[in-house]
Amino acid sequence: MKRVIVIGGPTASGKTSLAIEVARHFGTEIISADSRQFYREMRIGTARPSPEELAAVSHHFVADRSVTEPLSAGRFAEEGLHRLREIFTSHDLAVVVGGSGLFIRALCEGLDEFPEVTQEARRRVEEIEAREGLSGLQRALREADPAYFGEVDQQNGRRLQRALRVCFTEGLPYSSYLNKVTPRSFQSHYYALAPERAYLYQRIEKRVDHMLANGLEEEARSLLAYQQLPALQTVGYQEWWPYFREEYPRDRAIELIKRNSRRYAKRQVTYFRDFRAVEDFTEIAAQMEAVLG
Template sequence: MPDQPLLIVLGGPTASGKTGLAIEVARHFGTEILSADSRQFYREMRIGNARPSPEELAAVPHHFIADRSLDAPLTAGTFAAKALEVLARLFTTHETAVLAGGSGLYIRALCEGLDEFPAVTEAARTRVQGIVEAAGLAGLQAEVARLDPEYFATVDRQNGRRLERALRVCFTEGKPYSSYLGKIPKRPFRPVYLQPAIGREPLYARINDRVDRMLRHGLEQEARALFPRRGQPVLETVGYQEWWPCFNGEYDRDRAVELIKRNSRRYAKRQVTWFREYAPVVGLPAVIRACARRDAE
């Protein structure tokens, strides 16, 4: 086996063919798939999150598919910890594993790690809000420069949210925000970031076709069953949230479907932008070649 096992990360936009490609890759390498789709974790969400079919799930062992209830939400940090445990077991007998999904934060949490910060106190939140109300962005900038000059030297000073987050941590623990950065242990594997090859127009056509297929399979009925739980953050997502105003009588079914298709295309565009930084666009032969190259390094 190589010094470090490989994690093939198949990302990319929704409806781009990640599921099928991941199964092909896993079969080729005789390995298993971990899902990094933050909506496919939940049993109650089956149609609107395009969960792999029973046949697809039976083709290759999968992890983190419908393994929990909406009542037990999985954060990116907790997912990473649990996924590392799964990989530790897999890598005792496999040289390669596959991570598939479009949730960039969850992929980054597993492959790179996330900095851990203390739980912010209500007093710290109130104090930061007071600065915002009294002095706005300039006040935030001045306070971060005073309490954490190291972070202030690198942060986007026009990004008020980042300044607020840094101050909340400073006020909670009395330590610079920067003191919590860069403490992530090195991962015991080498990631290979890839995504399926598909153009924008074919992708948008597949998104529209997928929504139509979901509707035929009962998406509206699934959303109605989840309507009483619509306040849960995981349901504030494309394919579900568009139904809530419809069910409240604010617009009709046709408008809900139109919005789902539009918002799915917009979500795909954001995913393309995120993954462009990480993953070249490839098909299955290129995946195999890329892994062979990394294995030879």
């Protein structure tokens, strides 16, 4: 059976160098599941692997498209599966690395597929919320999909809205679209770096300072015309837009980048806590070699 070694973890934890070590050891290639490193215009703020790192091992989905060509998790899974099939023609293993949990899950496990929501469905949900608030959304979902209503966090208005938009689009329950993903033909082995929090935050501080010294502000300014695109709604870029509009000083932008990076890292730690925690390359190599026999 073909296998995928997945390496996750929070920003600045050392995923890139670890993935390269693993890929070189097993003589294989790397697929990046970092949802911002896809875009060639975003080099500094995404901590893209250096030219030397990219040359050390074959990488895929790094700077291979423009910010004007957004790549959704579903589309990434389609393209990623095609690339994995190509890698598996000459390798039994592939490495997937990144901090974007949704994109990792889309590729390695699959996502539920929903219909494209219609404007009419959006309008109906907006009218219910405007007229009745959260209780109205709860009532509508209980009527449209009692099965999902019994499972969902009923206080989470955004989830209620999302489910209702799907229900109203084709008249089918939201729950009817769940758990229908296509099984993968490979086995995934999940690992994550989980450094001690104080050490991680120190690395984040140093990384942001390094980005600033290497031209992060100038890179963000060059992307000002694209600030509304989904790819630019991310830490390291979105904090510059108010500064460029003179809404707060430069020091505040830098402070927010560091703060938001720490918050993002904290969410990533939570997401990856179900992965097998490792500290270095030797642990993954030993465990995988035991699996491979």
